[in-house]
Amino acid sequence: MNPEQPEAEDEEQVEAQVEAQIEEQDREQGEAKGKPIGRRVLLGTLGLGALGVVTAPTLQRGLESFLASASDKDPTGLTGLLPNGGGFRYYSVASSVPRKNATTYRLTVDGLVEHPRTYTLAELRALPQNRLVRDVQCVTGWRVPGTPFEGVRLSRLLDAAGVRQGAGAVRFTCFDGTYTESLTLDQARRADVLVALRMQDKDLSHAHGGPARLYVAPMYFYKSAKWLSGITVTEDVQPGYWEERGYDVDAWVGRSNGRDDEPTS
Numbered sequence: 001m002n003p004e005q006p007e008a009e010d011e012e013q014v015e016a017q018v019e020a021q022i023e024e025q026d027r028e029q030g031e032a033k034g035k036p037i038g039r040r041v042l043l044g045t046l047g048l049g050a051l052g053v054v055t056a057p058t059l060q061r062g063l064e065s066f067l068a069s070a071s072d073k074d075p076t077g078l079t080g081l082l083p084n085g086g087g088f089r090y091y092s093v094a095s096s097v098p099r100k101n102a103t104t105y106r107l108t109v110d111g112l113v114e115h116p117r118t119y120t121l122a123e124l125r126a127l128p129q130n131r132l133v134r135d136v137q138c139v140t141g142w143r144v145p146g147t148p149f150e151g152v153r154l155s156r157l158l159d160a161a162g163v164r165q166g167a168g169a170v171r172f173t174c175f176d177g178t179y180t181e182s183l184t185l186d187q188a189r190r191a192d193v194l195v196a197l198r199m200q201d202k203d204l205s206h207a208h209g210g211p212a213r214l215y216v217a218p219m220y221f222y223k224s225a226k227w228l229s230g231i232t233v234t235e236d237v238q239p240g241y242w243e244e245r246g247y248d249v250d251a252w253v254g255r256s257n258g259r260d261d262e263p264t265s
Ligand SMILES: Nc1nc2c(c(=O)[nH]1)N[C@H]1C(S)=C(S)[C@@H](COP(=O)(O)O)O[C@H]1N2
Pocket: 076, 088, 089, 090, 091, 092, 093, 094, 138, 139, 174, 176, 179, 207, 208, 209, 221, 222, 223, 224, 225, 226, 227
């Protein structure tokens, strides 16, 4: 396939295209079925034009040099080198992310709580779901208008766990084994902060952090940790992956990171 030549017509097709390319790469690498999938650094742009770029970063040869030169310019993920079609970009700081499904996925809530527990996907789905439609804003500049997210309010999970006296923050960990995020307890209890199971009215795809990701509507999208596997109530905020690398911990859209974007929530 020619990466310069957009072939897909809509987002679902693009996503299928991305998945197909990943599978092709895995076959090329001779990885056994069921092994973690690599090279998910940036899988492409979704929707709203510029669909052609979807293939460029997934090309097997040249990927390493592509990443090396990109990281000089854009610490969150290569955006500077790619045309911005106004759609989503797929990000992962981990080179390999295992796939989790309804059978294998677990979300643990622990730390300074009375009742630590682990949820299955079915258990999360059985809880009341909230739907939010807001713009998504990445700190590197791209914005996607009116994107529906649906899932369980984080505040509900915190209440169910019984946050203990002295707790002040929440730390999030991911089954990519690398990414972390954090919120103050007050931020975490906002009604526009979800453990999202659906995005754009579909179950969250693997590429977008499924089966479950954090969705922090009022903050830059780096707060919305993908492949969420752990929620730990802590005393103080521990800066997350990108925050250790210079981004603001309080990542309000339009009021942080030296940016003046229109607020999203
Ligand atoms: N686990 C994990 N979560 C993550 C990231 C990541 O690399 N790993 N990148 C963040 C950044 S910088 C952005 S902009 C969004 C991208 O989400 P998307 O890939 O669904 O577009 O995910 C955020 N959450």
